[in-house]
Amino acid sequence: MLDISKPSHSQEYIDxxxxxxxxxxxxxxxxxxxxxxVLDKNGRIIYINPAAMRLYGVPPEDLINKNSKAAKKDLWDPYSFDITRQSHRAIVTENIYYKTNRSMICINVPVYNDNDEFELMVSISLDNIRAVDLSYRDLRNPIESINLDFSDEIIGKSILFEQCLTDLEKAAKFDCNILILGESGTGKSYLAQMVHERSPRNHKPFVAINCGAIPDGLLESELFGYMPGAFTGANVKGKIGLLKNADGGSIFLDEIGELSPAMQVKILDVLENKRFFPVGSNKPEYVNIRIIAATNQNLMNAIREKKFREDLYWRLNTVKVVLPPLRKRKEDIFYLATAFLNDFNKRYNTNKVFNEKILSCFNNYDWPGNVRQLRNAVERMIILSDGIIINEELFFRYLDQEEDREETDGETYNVEEFKKQTVIKLYAKHKSSRAVARRMGISQSTANLLINKYIKNKE
Ligand SMILES: Nc1ncnc2c1ncn2[C@@H]1O[C@H](COP(=O)(O)OP(=O)(O)OP(=O)(O)O)[C@@H](O)[C@H]1O
Incomplete structure (x- = not known):
């Protein structure tokens, strides 16, 4: 317990x-x-120094005069004001700052007036010094600091995503087949692996294969293996296939919609009879395997067009989960982005943080490449940023680079529209090109060009 008896200075020192x-x-x-x-007796923030910017990317101007409970929402936890106010002693808390996933030690001191009424809470937060100054490594006895690792957690708190997660967690415990649908980059492979890890088969292998990436003949021999001399160029000893290797465990068939009609029949046989024929053999082999399949194609359309067997579809989708695209679960962007920031900070030995504006830019963007694209953007911005703060200017640069990609590989990234909407929104709110420039992290002349292009020329 820390003693916080009031300072009793000499008159000379007070002067x-x-x-x-x-x-x-x-x-x-x-x-x-x-x-x-510093909080007043009602919990209003009356002073905060610029270290707040370094710790969680929010400038003091955005926090001052706000009620601390409202201001802290989504920034850090736990809330120490109520307990400190009643304590008559310093309360030490270990707070988690979500934006960086780092833990901070906070020392909260209640200050009472002469009538012993609570007046202020004065807090200091000490961040993870190891992450800031790595010269500690030269010392003989480095101080051990607390560093929480959330990397094993599946990230996502939106209702849409949580529903998928709950269904998959329930299904994981049963030995049923699972079909995971969703756009590219939504996390199908990631969650297939989670299903395996949370299933009773988790001590056995998890084998993944992308059915769309391998030509048909090769896919068959990869999956089922082959007999000695089964075809020209085959290994003389034959080969054991992935299905046999995964015996007892799970096999993840990615891009299942790309399977040829012939392979569809063979996979159906595995599902119905738990058996397969190695290439060049008439003797069936039996396996105990769980199949998790995924695709970003619309399988119902494929069935209508007679490209995908309906019986296989119904066999695969004992439990079907459709992962929502990121643009439909915007609440998750914040948590994913900060988790990736944290991961890459660890990988690259950096200590970067997002500023507040970039997070709202993330929310306004559609993320056509979903979680994979968000991860890629965060990594690139960590590498290209000069200072400790990753600002919205870098994100606009990232979008510009992706726009160039659009011209070269034909993928659709609606960057122009995104920029246009941001300029229109900011200009409607602030009515000044200077404010637009400041908020977007671009020069005033560029802001003027954009305002003329998107707004004034249209009037
Ligand atoms: N909820 C999540 N939490 C943390 N990381 C995630 C999450 N979802 C996806 N990722 C990460 O995003 C990237 C893309 O995920 P994944 O490869 O599983 O997508 P996919 O839907 O299988 O894509 P594709 O259809 O192109 O194969 C991976 O790096 C994965 O680790």
């Missing part, structure tokens, strides 16, 4: 303190490395 110029005191506060955070 000295009173003579310190206000500017000097402010300079001290504003330059303190640790975050200093």
């Amino acid at each position: 000295y303190l009173n003579a310190i110029p206000r500017e000097t005191l402010l300079t001290i506060l504003e330059n303190a490395f640790s975050e200093i955070y």
Whole structure:
């Protein structure tokens, strides 16, 4: 327990303190490395120093005068004001800052007036010094700090995604086939692996194969194996296929919609009779295997067009889960982006944070490449950013680069539309090209060009 008995200074020292110029005191506060955070008796934030920007990317201007409970929402946890106010002692909390997934030690001190009434809470937050200054490695006895690792967690809190997760977690416990549908990059392979890991088969192999990436003949010998001399160029000893290798475990058939009609019949045989024929053999082999299949194609259309067997479809989809695209679960963008930030910070030994504006830019974008694209954007911005803060300017650059890609590979990224909507929204709100420039992190002349292009020329 920390003793916080009131400071009882000599009169001489009090006079000295009173003579310190206000500017000097402010300079001290504003330059303190640790975050200093002061709440009044109602929990209103009355002072916060710029370290807040380093810790969780929010400028003091955006926090000041706000009720701390509302301001902290989605930024950090736990909430220490209520308990500190009643405690008559310093309360030490270990807070998690979601944007960086880092834990911080916060020391919250209640301050009482002469009538013993609660007046202020003065807090300091100490971040993970190891992440900031790696020179500690030169010391003999480095201080062990707390560093939580969330990397094994499946990220996503939106209702749509949680529903998928709950269904998959339930299905994982049963030995049923599962069909996972969803656009490219929504996490189908990732969740297929989760199903296996949470199933009773988790001590046996998980084998994944992309049915669309391998020519038909090769796919058959990869999956079922082949007998010695089965075809020209075959290994003289024959080969054991992936199905046999995965015996007892799970096999993930990605891009199942790409299977040829002949392979569809063979997979149906595996599903119905738990058997297959290695290439060049008439003798069936039996396996105990669970099949998880995925595709980004519309299988019902494929059935209508007679490209996919209906009996196979119904066999595969004992449990069917359709993963929503990222644009339909925008609540998850924040958590995914910060988790990727944290992962790449670890991988590249950096300590970067997002500013507030970039997070709202993430939310306004459609993410045609879904979670995979978000991950890629975060990694690229960590690598290309100069300072500790990753700002919206970098994100606009990322979008510009992807726009170039659109011209070369024909993929559709609606970057122009996104930029246009952002300019229109900001200009409607601030009515000034300077504000648009500042908010978008671009020069004022570029902002003027965009305003003329999207707004004024249309009027
Ligand atoms: N909920 C999630 N939490 C953390 N990472 C995720 C999540 N969903 C997807 N990812 C990551 O996003 C990337 C793309 O996911 P994945 O390969 O599973 O997509 P997919 O739907 O199988 O794509 P495709 O159809 O193109 O094969 C991977 O790096 C994966 O780790």
